[in-house]
Amino acid sequence: MNKKDLGLLALIVVVGFVVYLRNPAFLGPQNLANTANLIGLFGLFAIGQGFVIITGGIELSAGSMIALLGVLFVDLVGAKGVPWPIAFAIVMVLGLALGLAHGLLITKLKMQPFVVTLCGLLIYRGVARGYTADATAGFPFGSEYPGLDFFVARIGGIPVSVYVLAVVAVIAWFTLHRSVFGRYLFAIGKNEEAARFSGIRTDVVVTSAYVICAGLTALAAIFFAMYTRSVQPSSQGNFYELYAIAAAVLGGFSLRGGEGSIVGVILGTILLQELQNLVNLLGIPSSLNFAVMGGVILIGVLVDQQWGVFRARRRIAEAASVREERTVISE
Numbered sequence: 001m002n003k004k005d006l007g008l009l010a011l012i013v014v015v016g017f018v019v020y021l022r023n024p025a026f027l028g029p030q031n032l033a034n035t036a037n038l039i040g041l042f043g044l045f046a047i048g049q050g051f052v053i054i055t056g057g058i059e060l061s062a063g064s065m066i067a068l069l070g071v072l073f074v075d076l077v078g079a080k081g082v083p084w085p086i087a088f089a090i091v092m093v094l095g096l097a098l099g100l101a102h103g104l105l106i107t108k109l110k111m112q113p114f115v116v117t118l119c120g121l122l123i124y125r126g127v128a129r130g131y132t133a134d135a136t137a138g139f140p141f142g143s144e145y146p147g148l149d150f151f152v153a154r155i156g157g158i159p160v161s162v163y164v165l166a167v168v169a170v171i172a173w174f175t176l177h178r179s180v181f182g183r184y185l186f187a188i189g190k191n192e193e194a195a196r197f198s199g200i201r202t203d204v205v206v207t208s209a210y211v212i213c214a215g216l217t218a219l220a221a222i223f224f225a226m227y228t229r230s231v232q233p234s235s236q237g238n239f240y241e242l243y244a245i246a247a248a249v250l251g252g253f254s255l256r257g258g259e260g261s262i263v264g265v266i267l268g269t270i271l272l273q274e275l276q277n278l279v280n281l282l283g284i285p286s287s288l289n290f291a292v293m294g295g296v297i298l299i300g301v302l303v304d305q306q307w308g309v310f311r312a313r314r315r316i317a318e319a320a321s322v323r324e325e326r327t328v329i330s331e
Contacts, residue, residue: 004252004307008267015274023281025059033159035277040161041223043269047172048216049244050265051209052175054189056257057106057113059210061098061120062217066237068128069095069221071137078139078147080087084148096211098124103207107134117322121241128233138230151226161223165266168216171260189257211221239290242318247272 009215020026045062069091076087095204098120105116139145153160176182184205187195196202225231249255250271251264275292 002252002261005261005263005267008250008252008264008271011273012253012267012274015271019274019278019281026281029157031158031277031281033154036162037159037227037271038276039269039273040159040163041220041227042240042247043165043266044161044168044215044223044274045217045240046244046247046265046269047168047262048083050248050251050253050260050262051172051176051185052113052183052213053245053248053253053255054257054260055206055209056189056192057206057209058117058239058245058255059102059122059213059217060114060117061102062213063237063240063242064096064121064124064128065095065214065217066221066224066240067233067235068124068131069218070225070231070236071128071132071233073225074137074139075132076190077145078137078143084145086241089167090261092215092218093223094302095221099211099214100207100216101233102214103210106210107203107206122216125233126302128236132233134234136230136232148226151223164223169262169266170284176260178263181205181208186258189254189259191258205230242290243269243272 009113016026025031045066047072049062072094073087073091076082076090077084102113102116104121105111106113150160157164176185183194184200184202187198187200188202188205192202192206221237223279225238228236247264247268248260250268251261253260253265276289279286279289279292
């Protein structure tokens with residue numbers, strides 16, 4: 001863990017302690033389990049968002065993608081009678097295909113990530129609403145699907161989503177911080193043109209980042225669909241992309257690209273869900289949720305920007321000090 005991660009962890013502990021003092025139910029078993037489940041759900045696609053942000057891109061369609069893929073999963077299993085493992089595979093493949101389309105539009109047609117994913121946000125939401133005629137997609141009353149309850153089960157009192165997030169986080173950590181592919185992602189985020197001249201196939205790497213992001217979003221969509229047991233296409237996943245972006249920014253991912261850590265994005269997700277829990281337990285009007293979210297993103301970006309300025313000044317000061325020492329020695 002770096003200094004940013006340690007600072008974020010300390011903030012999580014402090015906020016949690018303050019909330020507990022105001023409402024001891026914060027550390028109740030049921031509340032902890034529910035909060036842990038939400039951390040698992042949001043953490044999955046927040047990690048995917050991190051892979052995109054580190055390249056200097058952005059993914060704004062995550063929430064709409066969760067709605068569309070959730071609708072399809074519930075409809076395939078509940079209405080069409082497709083065995084859930086096959087429906088799971090179909091949704092995952094479709095998610096990966098959407099990520100591939102985003103990546104190709106950005107790398108081959110040189111479209112801006114903001115424009116591509118903003119269009120995706122509108123298109124996927126519209127398709128989800130049109131597919132169900134704006135009705136709620138849900139499982140038939142009293143229906144049972146052996147094995148499907150795995151997505152909402154608890155093992156040792158801990159939701160399955162947390163275990164899945166842990167596995168994904170470990171794989172993502174090794175991919176980002178210990179693999180050649182991860183080094184390529186950092187290099188592209190720092191300077192894509194320099195990375196290209198260094199022999200890195202930047203188009204392939206950037207496209208892969210969007211595919212990874214969409215794949216994790218598809219997995220989260222299935223978990224969300226099982227968590228809610230029904231999907232309202234007009235509201236499912238609304239503004240979820242902001243949660244992912246906020247978690248990544250709080251976790252040290254720079255919107256300029258080239259910086260970030262998987263541990264940080266997990267801690268950022270924990271902090272955001274802790275803040276959401278704070279709003280609920282302290283009786284703060286839920287209408288202020290997005291105000292809290294906007295404030296968190298603003299503070300996170302501001303701190304990241306000022307931290308970058310501070311480091312740049314420190315490097316300049318250190319370089320000047322080294323030059324002065326060499327001048328003294330030479331004299």
